Amino acid sequence: MENLSDALKKLKITATDSTTDSLEGCLDCLLQALAQNNTETSEKIQKSGILQVFANLLTPQSSCTAKIANVIAEVAKNEFMRNSCVDAGLIPPLVQLLNCKDQEVLLQTGRALGNICYDSHEGRSAVHQAGGAQIVVDHLRSLCSKTDPANEKLLTVFCGMLMNYSNENDTLQSQLINMGVIPTLVKLLGIHCQNAALTEMCLVAFGNLAELESSKEQFAYTNIAEEIVKLFKKQIEHDKKEMIFEVLAPLAENDIIKLQLVEAGLVECLLEIVQKTVDSDKEDDIAELKTASDLMVLLLLGDESMQKLFEGGKGSVFQRVLSWIPSNNHQLQLAGALAIANFARNDGNCIHMVDNGIVQKLMDLLDRHVEDGNVTVQHAALSALRNLAIPVVNKAKMLSAGVAEAVLKFLRSEMPPVQFKLLGTLRMLIDAQAEAAEQLGKNVKLVERLVEWCEAKDHAGVMGESNRLLSALIRHSKSKEVIRTIVQSGGIKHLTTMATSEHVIMQNEALVALALIAALELVTAEKDLENAKLVQILHRLLSDERSAPEIKYNSMVLICALMGSETLHKEVQSLAFLDVVSKLRSHENKTVAQQASLTEQRLAVES
Secondary structure (H helix, E strand, O other): OHHHHHHHHHHHHHOOOOOHHHHHHHHHHHHHHHHHOHHHHHHHHHHHOHHHHHHHHOOOOOOOHHHHHHHHHHHOOOHHHHHHHHHOOOHHHHHHHOOOOOHHHHHHHHHHHHHHHOOOHHHHHHHHHHOHHHHHHHHHHHHOOOOOHHHHHHHHHHHHHHHHHHOOOHHHHHHHHHOOHHHHHHHHHHHOOOOHHHHHHHHHHHHHHOOOHHHHHHHHOOOHHHHHHHHHHHOOOHHHHHHHHHHHHHHOOOHHHHHHHHHOOHHHHHHHHHHHHOOOOOHHHHHHHHHHHHHHHHHOOOHHHHHHHHHHHOOHHHHHHHHHOOOOOHHHHHHHHHHHHHHOOOHHHHHHHHHOOHHHHHHHHHHOOOOOOOHHHHHHHHHHHHHHOOOHHHHHHHHHOOHHHHHHOOOOOOOHHHHHHHHHHHHHHHOOOHHHHHHHHOOHHHHHHHHHHOOOOOOHHHHHHHHHHHHHHHHHHOOHHHHHHHHHOOOHHHHHHHOOOOOHHHHHHHHHHHHHHHHHOHHHHHHHHHHOOHHHHHHHHHHOOOOOHHHHHHHHHHHHHHOOOHHHHHHHHHOOHHHHHHHHHHOOOHHHHHHHHHHHHHHHHHO
């Protein structure tokens, strides 16, 4: 340490006119001390004020420049030194050195800048202002194809510097993307795939940049999918695979890249991982199985990639995914059900899957999760069934297979995601299926649960779907018994509130259901309709210029139906409906105008 103090003094005194030899000796002493105890040495360097001296010594002509940059790189490993380096004015001369041809100077300068930028806003800002990033990106581009060890080391340092410069900073990452760093990095990965350190640095860079939407568009124009799958196939170690997975997940959010990854053979790699890890209880294997199967599901979210893997239901990938559903592994059951839900995104696929027995597999899976089941598996299996029930031709087949009964077993669930999918599945199943709608609508337990969920204010999705299913039971069954069950369970007030929803489709469904109630069971529902202030709501809907034409039309149909009740008739008379309705006779929508004339006549006759 005494030597260190001497060296610092000597450096300070002789920096201006010292010989190169004595300068080199002092720098060697500093580097030796840093190697032995970096933190303590850095503190002494900080106190000595030598950093400001370094700013003047960093010139391309000096043979000591590489060593000075090396000292700066070493001290900047300490967080407390980074701002000191910036304050000492080291960034502009370091950035200038990036223009020199000497490989050792470039290497140490890259290290120094990279370390100063690490987790340091001030460091990054100073490099940004000095224009350092552009010079480094240009170097990467020009040196990209050289594969000698010294060059690969320099490329690794430059990649690392850019990562430290832009890590978790969207603005600086966008800047690098605009400079065209992505195609260069992809090229680097392809050319230097044998170099572990450089490959790793490229992957870290991809992981950093891939989160940005603008980067995905650039990645899509490179052969990243091919290169990364090629690299993935070579990996044996869990850590390396995990590193690649971290890049693949954000990239695979882009539909074009999804398809490229499928075409590059990623799916086969993922299936192989699943096969190797499915029976293992090792922590790494369990993690790998989850990541691989999750990624598989993500690839199926793209329409083209999904259709390519479905191959008309004959694809080997589709068949393998089917085999996950009866598995004993919860993660695979989950991925299998989610994959089916993703395959079930067009009518052709849904019809093929239902005709080939997928429904029974999903019902068996649900059966295994009724008592204290896995919520995510329940949710995924119900999602798949809901999607499969969308094509008209599938509804009757699924109903006769017992899907409604299988789904109703989850009525007791207290988990909103499960409730939401259960409601959606039942609503899809009874669409235009009068018999099924009637059967479910007479199920008092179901109707009571729906009325309860219509008040789930903390869960808007569950509340909305409960209202829609209540309405659907009436609209599709047109059954007096169903209406009586819903009235007795307290459903009227919810249907009336639904008529004021911000979603036109829900308003409409409510008005049609209420019109059927008024036409078929007005006496039973009269008191509840009055308490729910339905007449005032209809007046408001008809007076509001923003109401959609179909809302105005159905409101008038409902007004006419309500005239059969003396109490409600009086309410209609007291609210001067005639004025509002007569204005609608000149409505631009012909159907609304015609209904306004009919309603006006009815109101005039009855007044």
